[in-house]
Amino acid sequence: MPRDALSDINHSQQERLSNIDFRAFFLGEVSRSDLINKFGIQVAAASRDLKLYQELAPDNIYYDPKVRIYKPSTNFKPLFEYPVERALAALTHDFGDDFVNTHKPLIYNDLSAKLNKPDLSDLATITKAIYQNKILNITYHSLSSGQTSREIVPFALVDNGLRWHLRAFDRKRERFSDFVITRIEEPCIIEQSQILEHESKEFDIQWNRIVELEIVPHPSLSFTETIELDYGMENGVMKVNLRATQAGYLLRLWNVDCSTDHSLDGGEYHLWLKNREALYGVDNLMLAPGY
Secondary structure, eight states: OOGGGGTTSOHHHHHHHHHHHHHHHHTSOBOHHHHHHHHOOOHHHHHHHHHHHHHHOTTTEEEETTTTEEEEOTTOOOSSOOOHHHHHHHHHHSOOOOOSSOOOOSSOOOOOOOSOOOOHHHHHHHHHHHHTTOEEEEEEEETTTEEEEEEEEEEEEEEOSSSEEEEEEETTTTEEEEEEGGGEEEEEEESSOOOOGGGSGGGOHHHHOEEEEEEEEOTTOSOHHHHHHHTTOBTTBEEEEEEHHHHHHHHHHTTEEOSTTOOOOSTTOOEEESOGGGGTTOTTGGGSTTO
């Protein structure tokens, strides 16, 4: 957004305008109550903010009197810039959604960047579908079947440490699956189609199953206490509870040796899975080293 358009607007109101823009773009709706609940302002102030936003961006949102919310128009163009990493952090952790200022770290740091980043417009369509419980039509590129058209019922974003996935029911294969977001093209919300009961997340067995992993220093190491310190282990064990859908990703990301006899040989294997039996029935074990 041009800075001169904001020069006469105080910082607090800029933050509220940013929140209106963010919710309309990524969630597909915004209301007075959203502003009241987030910023603790009165109804009159929320109305003024929405009116000002419409003055600044006349073609971005419109009021739907049937549901008493503002919705993005087909001509919506975000007023603020959204770095993908910060947008995903705001969507999944409910913080960092102040896009008014360019934030600088308090302490110098160097973070490893993900090699791939989702397209922002595609991401916005996906997050709107999740938030509003809608069905998506997508073009998907997979290594096994190439380019295909799918209808999916999405319900969660998943960060596996290397890239972002979308957890959804796949109507083409009649099962719940992970979709790499950067492999999704032309996502489009299907307004009329209804979500069937068996397509909802409550029926995703892998998503709802929690597994407890007991991870220990790799027995081949000479100084196991070093690894115990690295991971804050208690009595030489780190217990990790996570969804079955994440197990394979985590074990691969941390290079956890999952062989029965801790036989994987390599300097990258600092950890060993002690209770291998906990993985029984987990779908994505092809990712787990040595399983």
